Amino acid sequence: MNENELSHLIIGAAIEVHRELGGPGLLEELYEEALCCELEMRHVEVQRQVPIPVIYKGRTLSKSYRRDLLVGGLVIVECKATEEDNVLYRAQCLTQLRLTELKLGLVINFGNRFLKDGVHRVVNGLSE
Numbered sequence: 001m002n003e004n005e006l007s008h009l010i011i012g013a014a015i016e017v018h019r020e021l022g023g024p025g026l027l028e029e030l031y032e033e034a035l036c037c038e039l040e041m042r043h044v045e046v047q048r049q050v051p052i053p054v055i056y057k058g059r060t061l062s063k064s065y066r067r068d069l070l071v072g073g074l075v076i077v078e079c080k081a082t083e084e085d086n087v088l089y090r091a092q093c094l095t096q097l098r099l100t101e102l103k104l105g106l107v108i109n110f111g112n113r114f115l116k117d118g119v120h121r122v123v124n125g126l127s128e
Contacts, residue, residue, distance in 0.1 A: 013044075031110040101124075
């Protein structure tokens with residue numbers, strides 16, 4: 001499965017989570033865990049809170065960056081649960097893509113009334 005196919009599956013799973021949990025109003029971590037459950041029920045590999053080492057001038061820093069989810073080894077998913085979207089979330093996702101040399105990330109904000117309004121694709125050299 002390629003990045004675009006995975007993203008379609010992830011968005012469908014996120015919509016199901018949003019619908020099943022009754023929309024916005026819960027903590028980010030709950031949506032993240034529920035999305036993991038939904039993806040696993042769909043037989044998709046998902047890793048949660050995966051550390052990303054940060055290298056500064058050849059030295060690995062003692063603190064690492066953590067991504068919310070890595071799906072299928074190809075797509076980074078950042079889960080949010082806020083009333084308003086912030087362009088900073090997409091910038092953070094792009095930074096994670098660059099650090100890992102992955103090509104596609106999704107920022108999914110479960111805080112939106114309609115989940116479709118809270119889904120943003122972030123691309124790092126992916127051919128559409």
